[in-house]
Structures are given as structure tokens and as C-alpha cells.
Amino acid sequence: MRRYRWLVLTILFVIAARLAFYAAHSGLGTDFDQLYFAARHLTSGENPYPISSQWAYPLFYPLPAVLVAIPFTILPVALARPAFDICSGILLAWALWRVRGPYALLGLASGAYLLALAWGQTTPLITGASLIPALSFLLVVKPNQGIALFAARPSSPAVIGGTLLLILSLVILPSWPLDWWNTLHHQNEHLKSLVTRPFGWVLLLAALKWRTPEGRLLLVASLVPQTSLPYELVPLVLIPSNAVEMGIFALGSWVTCGAFGGLVDRYDLAVLVEKTWPVMLVTVYLPMLYLVLRRPSNLIEQQGLVSITREASANGLPAGPSSG
Numbered sequence: 025m026r027r028y029r030w031l032v033l034t035i036l037f038v039i040a041a042r043l044a045f046y047a048a049h050s051g052l053g054t055d056f057d058q059l060y061f062a063a064r065h066l067t068s069g070e071n072p073y074p075i076s077s078q079w080a081y082p083l084f085y086p087l088p089a090v091l092v093a094i095p096f097t098i099l100p101v102a103l104a105r106p107a108f109d110i111c112s113g114i115l116l117a118w119a120l121w122r123v124r125g126p127y128a129l130l131g132l133a134s135g136a137y138l139l140a141l142a143w144g145q146t147t148p149l150i151t152g153a154s155l156i157p158a159l160s161f162l163l164v165v166k167p168n169q170g171i172a173l174f175a176a177r178p179s180s181p182a183v184i185g186g187t188l189l190l191i192l193s194l195v196i197l198p199s200w201p202l203d204w205w206n207t208l209h210h211q212n213e214h215l216k217s218l219v220t221r222p223f224g225w226v227l228l229l230a231a232l233k234w235r236t237p238e239g240r241l242l243l244v245a246s247l248v249p250q251t252s253l254p255y256e257l258v259p260l261v262l263i264p265s266n267a268v269e270m271g272i273f274a275l276g277s278w279v280t281c282g283a284f285g286g287l288v289d290r291y292d293l294a295v296l297v298e299k300t301w302p303v304m305l306v307t308v309y310l311p312m313l314y315l316v317l318r319r320p321s322n323l324i325e326q327q328g329l330v331s332i333t334r335e336a337s338a339n340g341l342p343a344g345p346s347s348g
Contacts, residue, residue: 031121034129038113038141045142046106053101054144056108058083059093060101066090066197067097073203082207084215087193087200089146089165109141109148115159116152120261123155127270131261134274135281136308140255147258154182154262161185168248169259176241176262213294218246218309221301227313236319238263242312252297252304254281263312265319272315276307 062072062083072090073083083090096104113132120128131137140147146166153162154173160182163170174182193200208215218224227246233239241262250256257277264270283303287296 030126034117035114042106042109054105056105056144060104062090063093063097073207082210086204088189112149116148119152119155127267130270134277136254136257136277140258145255151259157181161189168250172245175244176237214251214297215249217249230316233316233321235321238316242316254284260312272311279307280304
């Protein structure tokens with residue numbers, strides 16, 4: 025049981041945090057509401073994309089994301105929100121613990137993750153799924169970040185499972201790719217790649233570590249269009265390789281969330297992103313770029329570091345950062 029101690033405590037933290045938010049804001053909708061009501065319309069035989077024009081923002085998610093939300097429609101939306109967020113959080117916690125180690129669970133104490141939890145985002149779901157081959161088909165739920173996560177850890181199950189889910193979505197609603205493409209061209213001023221934002225081009229230096237999963241993750245994430253809001257930082261939880269590095273990520277994301285929270289009620293989304301971006305770049309992206317650039321980039325270096333780590337562990341000495 026001691027082996028599972030930190031995992032169990034983290035899962036209890038996720039459940040407690042989401043239920044506390046639910047108790048304080050039980051009537052407050054989240055971004056998951058879009059998927060929930062789109063799934064309700066889809067199961068009623070309606071095309072959710074034209075209907076989404078009546079909402080505050082169009083349905084930017086592809087139809088596979090709507091299909092994933094269907095099981096949650098057996099619950100009232102007020103209960104489906106925390107149910108989805110808790111399931112996503114448990115998956116992320118288990119995947120990080122199983123693949124990266126107990127230190128990685130510190131990522132769930134980051135401002136980025138807790139904002140994603142409170143806002144009903146899918147980034148925790150796909151980040152956890154990327155580490156579990158049997159669930160990697162879920163990367164198609166959010167294609168922009170999914171591509172970055174796939175680039176970091178490409179696998180046959182992700183390709184096969186994702187393709188099958190896409191085929192199923194086309195059988196259910198053949199017109200959805202065109203409907204989705206048209207939807208993406210409305211109210212999309214906030215969707216930009218990071219390299220097009222001020223000094224975002226510096227993230228292209230991650231290409232120097234293309235041979236590492238972390239280098240590919242950061243590089244591709246900097247190229248795909250995204251909202252650049254703090255919850256989009258969650259996939260970067262895969263970059264730190266020890267508790268100190270994870271603490272740097274968590275602290276930086278909290279600073280970003282603090283800046284974001286101070287501006288959220290004062291500007292529209294596009295302006296809000298522009299004003300939050302400099303803080304996000306300095307406190308999260310540049311530190312993560314530094315961690316990526318100091319990674320061993322070839323197999324010989326990685327094997328050497330692993331040998332040193334194992335020898336230090338055998339002698340009872342601190343192992344230092346692993347190659348991740």
C-alpha cells in the first residue's frame with residue numbers, strides 16, 4: 025500500500041478540489057458544457073455545429089470529442105461537469121505516477137492543472153491518455169495539443185485507435201469535418217501559434233532537441249494554433265524530470281494564473297491572451313525550454329546518464345535528474 029500512497033493522496037486531492045469548486049459554484053457552467061449539450065443534440069439526431077452558433081463561442085472541438093462526452097449525458101449537466109473533470113484528473117494522476125514516477129504528481133498541484141479542472145478542459149484527459157497506449161486514441165479529442173503529444177510519443181495504438189474513432193464519427197455525421205472547419209473561422213482571433221506571439225520564436229530552439237520526447241513536445245506545441253490560456257500548459261507537465269523541475273513548472277504556472285486572474289474580468293478573450301502571454305513566456309515556457317535544452321539528445325548520452333543514476337542509487341547517493 026505504501027507504493028500507492030502518493031497516487032491515492034493525489035486522487036483524493038483531485039476529487040476534493042473539484043467537489044469544493046462544485047460546492048462553491050454549483051450553477052456555474054464550464055467549457056465541458058459545450059461538449060455535453062453537443063452530445064445531447066447529436067444523440068437526438070441533430071448536427072451540433074450549426075446549433076453552436078447560438079452559444080457564446082462556436083463548437084471548436086471535432087466530433088470525436090463530442091462522442092467521448094456522450095456517456096456523461098446520462099447525468100444532469102450539473103453532475104456531469106465534476107464527473108468528467110474527476111475522471112480526467114484520475115487518469116492524468118495515474119498515468120503520471122505509472123510512467124513518470126511519484127514526483128510527477130506535483131504537476132496536479134500546478135495552477136495550470138487546477139484551472140483546467142475548474143474550467144472543464146480536455147487537456148488533462150489527453151495528456152494522461154498520451155502516456156497510456158490503450159487510451160492514446162483520445163488524442164483526437166483535441167487535435168492541436170494532441171498532435172504535440174503524439175509527436176512526443178508516437179505509437180501505433182494512437183494511429184489505429186484514433187483512425188477508428190474518426191471513422192466512427194464520419195459514419196455518425198459525415199458532414200462534420202466541413203462543418204467543423206467552417207466553425208473554426210468564427211471568433212477565432214485568440215487562436216494563434218505561440219511562435220507568432222512576441223518573442224515566441226525563441227521556442228523554435230526546442231528543435232535542437234528534436235530527438236528527445238520533450239523537445240518534440242515543446243516544438244510542436246509552439247507551432248500549433250491554441251488559445252494560449254494557462255490551461256494549455258498542462259501537457260508541459262511531461263517535461264520536468266524530477267521534483268525540483270516539477271516545482272519550477274508548478275510555481276511558474278501559478279504566477280501565470282495569478283496574472284490571468286487579475287485581468288480576466290477586464291478584457292475580451294483575444295486581448296486577455298495578449299496581456300497574459302508575456303508572463304506565461306517568462307515564467308513557464310522559457311524555464312521549460314531551458315530544461316529541454318539541457319536534456320541529453322542522443323542515445324549514448326542518455327544511456328550514460330542512466331548508468332550514472334543507477335550507480336548512484338546502488339551506492340545510496342542522490343541520483344539527480346533522470347533523462348525522463
